[in-house]
Structures are given as structure tokens and as C-alpha cells.
Amino acid sequence: MRAHASHPAATADLATARRNLATSGAVTGLPPLLTRSWTRCVSAGLSPERPCIDARHLGGRELHEAVERQGDLTTRARPIIDYLHAQIRDSGCIILLSDQNGFLLDAVGDPGFSDRAARVALQPGACWAEADRGTNAVGTALIEAAPVVIHGPEHFLDRNGFLACAAAPLAASDGSLLGVLDISCDHRIYHPHTFGLVRAAAQMIENRMFEINHVRDIKLRFHTALQAVGTVVEGVLAISPDGLILGANRPATDLLGLRRVDMGRASIADQIDGRFSDLLARDRQRGGEPVEICRRDGSRLYVRLEIPRISPPRPTTPAWPADALAALDTGDAAMSRAIGQIRRVLGKPIPILLRGETGAGKDVMAQAIHAAGPRRGEAFVAVNCAALPEHLIEAELFGYAPGAFTGAKREGALGRIREAAGGTLFLDEIGDMPASLQSRLLRVLEDRTVAPLGGRPVAVDFALISATNRDLKADIAQGRFRSDLYYRLNGLCIALPPLRDRTDLVALMTAILARDPVKTTPRRIADPLLTALQTYTWPGNIRELASLLRIATSLCDERDTELDWHHLPDDIAADLRRQTTPPSPPPTRTDNQQSLRTAADQVILHAIEQAAGNMSAAARRLGISRNTLYRRLAALQPGD
Numbered sequence: 001m002r003a004h005a006s007h008p009a010a011t012a013d014l015a016t017a018r019r020n021l022a023t024s025g026a027v028t029g030l031p032p033l034l035t036r037s038w039t040r041c042v043s044a045g046l047s048p049e050r051p052c053i054d055a056r057h058l059g060g061r062e063l064h065e066a067v068e069r070q071g072d073l074t075t076r077a078r079p080i081i082d083y084l085h086a087q088i089r090d091s092g093c094i095i096l097l098s099d100q101n102g103f104l105l106d107a108v109g110d111p112g113f114s115d116r117a118a119r120v121a122l123q124p125g126a127c128w129a130e131a132d133r134g135t136n137a138v139g140t141a142l143i144e145a146a147p148v149v150i151h152g153p154e155h156f157l158d159r160n161g162f163l164a165c166a167a168a169p170l171a172a173s174d175g176s177l178l179g180v181l182d183i184s185c186d187h188r189i190y191h192p193h194t195f196g197l198v199r200a201a202a203q204m205i206e207n208r209m210f211e212i213n214h215v216r217d218i219k220l221r222f223h224t225a226l227q228a229v230g231t232v233v234e235g236v237l238a239i240s241p242d243g244l245i246l247g248a249n250r251p252a253t254d255l256l257g258l259r260r261v262d263m264g265r266a267s268i269a270d271q272i273d274g275r276f277s278d279l280l281a282r283d284r285q286r287g288g289e290p291v292e293i294c295r296r297d298g299s300r301l302y303v304r305l306e307i308p309r310i311s312p313p314r315p316t317t318p319a320w321p322a323d324a325l326a327a328l329d330t331g332d333a334a335m336s337r338a339i340g341q342i343r344r345v346l347g348k349p350i351p352i353l354l355r356g357e358t359g360a361g362k363d364v365m366a367q368a369i370h371a372a373g374p375r376r377g378e379a380f381v382a383v384n385c386a387a388l389p390e391h392l393i394e395a396e397l398f399g400y401a402p403g404a405f406t407g408a409k410r411e412g413a414l415g416r417i418r419e420a421a422g423g424t425l426f427l428d429e430i431g432d433m434p435a436s437l438q439s440r441l442l443r444v445l446e447d448r449t450v451a452p453l454g455g456r457p458v459a460v461d462f463a464l465i466s467a468t469n470r471d472l473k474a475d476i477a478q479g480r481f482r483s484d485l486y487y488r489l490n491g492l493c494i495a496l497p498p499l500r501d502r503t504d505l506v507a508l509m510t511a512i513l514a515r516d517p518v519k520t521t522p523r524r525i526a527d528p529l530l531t532a533l534q535t536y537t538w539p540g541n542i543r544e545l546a547s548l549l550r551i552a553t554s555l556c557d558e559r560d561t562e563l564d565w566h567h568l569p570d571d572i573a574a575d576l577r578r579q580t581t582p583p584s585p586p587p588t589r590t591d592n593q594q595s596l597r598t599a600a601d602q603v604i605l606h607a608i609e610q611a612a613g614n615m616s617a618a619a620r621r622l623g624i625s626r627n628t629l630y631r632r633l634a635a636l637q638p639g640d
């Protein structure tokens with residue numbers, strides 16, 4: 001949303017413009033905003049000297065209903081309007097609140113000016129949309145979706161020429177317009193500070209609505225300047241537990257360039273370099289101090305996460321269907337076999353170990369297993385063992401008693417294992433669990449008790465799922481992983497196939513597109529693009545595929561009926577074409593593992609080359625994390 005006032009028109013220019021309008025009917029010689037607005041007034045059939053006999057005005061009951069409809073806005077705005085009024089009392093002003101159609105819902109003002117204002121219907125019930133009352137701050141701010149000042153004869157109708165009005169639109173956290181806040185007075189006493197005042201008050205109202213509407217969501221507070229985090233200028237995003245951006249305040253949309261359509265569809269992962277779960281972990285380590293992060297475009301932000309105390313957090317991804325596992329069974333034989341095996345152990349005390357490349361869907365599978373089993377109504381607690389430093393993972397996992405160590409919270413901490421009591425504990429990246437903690441975890445799994453730091457052991461019951469993309473047997477052979485722990489984790493080992501080996505790519509894409517909350521998103525993919533997608537080797541697996549589809553659908557407009565090449569950003573389209581065009585044909589599903597692996601390595605090297613060695617940019621192109629990229633580089637085939 002733009003934030004500007006019209007450049008005030010000179011009195012002489014306005015007089016000339018009025019004369020020209022009267023003689024030729026044309027709008028000339030005015031600043032752009034006024035030119036647009038006056039032109040709209042002429043098109044709406046208004047003339048400057050005409051009385052407003054057609055202007056809409058709500059009767060008592062209708063006004064009451066309109067106020068009820070906007071109950072959230074009117075009740076939350078009122079304390080701020082009162083505060084604003086206290087600041088400008090006795091200055092001959094009136095403060096007005098309108099709904100998104102320009103109907104005035106509330107007015108607080110000095111009695112002397114309120115009476116004059118009432119004579120031109122500047123009072124609750126009146127509609128101040130431009131089409132009703134010509135150029136005016138309320139109506140023009142609504143149409144321009146920007147703060148404006150309309151001063152004296154800039155008003156299109158002569159009868160409003162004694163007014164000066166400053167107005168700022170009020171937006172909901174999804175970017176939709178809710179209404180307008182306006183300060184009006186006699187134009188001879190207008191002070192330029194009024195414009196800043198109305199914008200600041202509008203921001204206060206928006207922030208208040210944001211905080212109340214997102215009380216259950218994770219909030220990410222940020223700014224480019226460390227000192228600005230925690231102040232009124234900070235950007236705030238409301239985020240779901242899985243990283244979807246649910247809402248943004250105005251500074252956040254301005255700083256990140258977000259649009260209304262992004263709410264509920266864009267992921268925080270599109271904005272930051274790294275994974276949301278890592279950010280959560282880093283934030284926990286810093287204990288509420290802002291963390292410096294790198295954005296995808298290379299710029300830096302200081303962020304502070306605020307995790308809601310009210311539980312449970314609202315689920316934002318579409319809820320799992322009754323048979324969550326069936327939703328993942330999209331036709332690939334290896335997946336179907338894996339799901340069949342999982343079904344046989346559901347509800348039994350058998351730990352499940354998920355193996356698979358990064359992005360193959362281990363996390364999603366763990367959630368589906370929990371949602372399909374008898375513990376579905378209980379907690380699902382995921383711990384990323386790679387994201388926590390050794391000295392913190394102990395307290396994080398096992399908890400601690402009150403006052404167990406310096407800096408500990410006074411009330412102690414339950415620890416993630418006990419938070420999973422009754423439900424499922426998901427240990428992601430278990431291969432990265434520090435050696436010193438492997439034996440403690442082993443004891444928990446053997447005894448089913450947790451000993452918090454400084455406290456007595458407590459019995460705990462949970463289902464266990466763990467996941468890794470490492471070769472744990474090789475880690476055991478090299479002494480990096482305890483074999484006894486491996487056997488405790490590995491009740492049933494499920495290998496999730498990499499995407500390049502799956503035979504259900506089309507069904508999988510259909511499932512991903514079907515989950516897109518935007519109803520207008522095309523659910524079909526044009527044949528030539530589909531062929532390219534089917535032959536691509538997908539080094540980032542489903543994560544890369546889902547990310548590509550998300551980017552493509554956001555580049556669609558409402559008229560598009562299918563996704564096509566032009567919906568892909570140039571660099572992604574070039575990568576796809578390169579890999580799927582002769583003379584260097586891509587590996588196909590019939591190629592053996594070795595050539596697939598080599599092809600994937602080549603894609604990685606190529607991405608690094610394209611990104612001129614910038615590993616963050618290369619990881620982004622591949623749709624994988626930087627850590628994964630480094631891991632893949634370390635494991636490159638000899639000769640690469």
C-alpha cells in the first residue's frame with residue numbers, strides 16, 4: 001500500500017482547474033492524485049456546485065447493523081480514537097472512522113466543529129465514498145488505498161471547500177481494506193502534523209487488530225535495524241507452526257514486499273536463508289534476544305520469535321483426512337509398500353525409523369503416521385537434533401528442574417520428551433545427535449523414564465518416530481553412532497524413495513496443487529512442461545517440486561487454466577530445459593542408481609557454477625538447505 005499525500009495544489013491552479021471544468025468539462029492542471037480523483041467524480045456524474053441529494057446515508061437501524069458488521073474494527077479502534085482525541089482536544093477537529101465502503105461509523109470531535117461538520121453530513125451514517133461526495137479524504141484514501149490529505153478547494157464539491165481532511169486506510173493483516181481513519185477540521189487551521197498523526201493512529205489500530213487476531217500464532221518480529229525490533233516500526237509476521245505466513249502488519253509487507261495473495265500461501269522459507277525449524281531453534285538458544293538472519297536476497301534482518309503461550313497452536317495446513325496415510329499413497333509401488341508396513345505397526349510399541357534423502361517427505365510421513373494412529377488427539381512433538389548445539393539439546397530434550405543451572409527459567413522446563421507424553425516424539429536428523437547424548441537417549445528409551453537436569457526421573461509414555469538422511473550403519477562402523485541406540489530406534493525401518501525414483505509424479509503434483517488454498521490456482525499442467533518435470537532428476541526431492549509448484553502458481557493470474565513454462569522464473573525454467581534437452585539427455589527412471597546419482601551431482605555443481613559460488617543462492621536454486629548442499633558436496637562421487 002502506498003503512503004503519500006497529494007502534493008497540495010496551488011490556489012491559482014485550483015481556480016483555473018475549476019474554470020476549465022465548468023467550460024470544457026475537462027480536468028486539467030492538477031497534481032496526479034487530484035486529477036485522477038476529479039476525473040472519477042466527473043465520470044460519476046458529479047458537478048462541483050451540485051447538492052448531494054443522491055448521496056447515501058444510513059438510517060438508525062442500518063447504521064447499527066453496519067457498526068455490528070465491523071464490530072471488531074469499531075471496538076478496537078475506539079480506545080485509540082479516544083487517545084487521539086485527547087491529544088488534539090480543543091483544536092477544532094473531528095475524528096472519523098469509516099467502513100470499507102466509506103460509510104462513517106464513529107465520530108469523536110470538538111462540539112463547535114462537529115456541528116459545522118454535521119451540516120455537510122460529516123457524521124455517522126453518511127457515506128463519504130467518492131461517488132457520493134466527490135473528492136474527499138475518506139473516499140479518495142479508499143480508492144487510492146493510500147493515506148491522503150484533501151485541503152479546502154481540492155474537495156470536488158464546493159460545499160466541502162471549508163474542510164481540510166487527513167485520512168489513512170486501515171488494512172487487515174491479510175491486506176484487505178477494513179476502513180479509513182480521518183481527522184477533519186476547518187481548512188484555515190489545518191496543521192501539517194495532522195497527516196502524521198492520523199497515519200500513526202491508523203498504524204496503532206492495525207497493530208492492535210493484528211495482535212488480537214493472531215494471538216494463537218507464532219509471531220516473527222523483525223527489522224533491518226537491531227534497535228528497531230520491539231518498536232512500533234518493526235515488521236510483524238504471523239506464522240503457522242509449519243512456516244506459512246498467515247498475516248503481516250504494514251511495516252512487514254513494506255519491508256518484505258508481500259502481497260495480499262501471499263497470506264496463507266507464502267512460506268517464511270521463501271524469505272529466509274535456511275529452515276524455519278532452525279530459526280526456531282536458534283531463537284530458543286538466544287532466549288528472546290533478536291537473531292541476525294540472512295534473507296534470500298542476501299540482505300540481513302534482525303528477528304525475534306514469539307511463541308504463543310496459549311496451546312495448542314491453531315493448525316493451518318489443511319487437517320489430515322481420517323486416513324492420513326492414504327493421502328500419501330499416490331500410486332508409487334515403493335510408497336504403497338512402505339505405507340502398508342507402517343499400517344501393520346500403527347498403535348504398537350514399535351519405533352519407526354524413516355530414511356530418505358533430504359526433502360523426500362520424512363517429516364510429512366512422520367506427521368501422517370501420528371495422525372493415522374490412536375495417539376492422533378495427543379501432542380506431536382518434533383525435535384531437530386541437527387539444529388541444536390550440544391549444550392542445549394540436553395535441556396531441550398530432557399528438561400530441567402527449577403534453578404538447575406545459571407540462566408535456567410525459574411519454573412524449570414518440562415523438556416520435549418515429556419511434552420510428547422501420551423503422543424508422538426519425532427526425532428528428526430537423529431544421525432546428528434551428539435555422541436554424549438546418545439547414551440542418555442538410549443536410557444530413556446530403555447527405561448521409559450526421563451531424568452530432567454537436577455531433578456528425579458519421571459515415567460513417560462510416547463510413540464517414537466525418528467528420521468535421518470544419513471547412512472547410520474556407516475556411522476556405526478565409524479564409531480559415530482551407537483549401535484545399541486540404532487537398534488532401539490529401528491523397530492521398523494522405512495526407506496522413502498527419492499522423487500526421481502517415484503512413478504507417481506503426476507498424482508503427487510495433483511495432490512500438492514489440490515492442497516493449494518487458492519481456489520483459482522490451475523490444477524493442470526501443460527503437456528510440454530509436464531514432460532520436462534517427469535524427466536528432471538529432482539535433487540531437492542518433493543521439497544523442490546512443491547516449491548516449484550508454489551512459485552509457478554503464484555505467478556499465475558486468474559485467467560490461467562494450466563501451469564506452463566511462462567509461469568516459471570527464468571532461472572528455474574533454464575535449469576529444467578538444460579536437464580531435459582538433448583544432446584545431454586537427463587537420466588530417466590530406467591537409468592541405474594549410479595547414473596542418477598552422477599546426474600544429481602552434476603545438477604548440484606551446475607547450480608553452484610550458475611550462482612558464481614554463492615552457496616546460499618545455489619541451495620535456493622536447488623530447493624535444498626545450505627547444510628544439505630554442503631553435505632551433498634562432501635559426498636560427491638569421486639571424479640566430480
Ligand SMILES: Nc1ncnc2c1ncn2[C@@H]1O[C@H](COP(=O)(O)OP(=O)(O)OP(=O)(O)O)[C@@H](O)[C@H]1O
Nearest residue numbers: 328357358359360361362363364469512542543546
Ligand atoms: N506427500 C507430500 N505431499 C505434498 N507435499 C509434500 C509431501 N511430502 C513432502 N512434501 C513437501 O516437501 C517438503 C519437504 O518435506 P519434508 O520436510 O517432509 O522432507 P524431509 O525428508 O523431512 O526433509 P529433510 O531431511 O530436509 O528434513 C515440505 O515442504 C512438504 O510440505
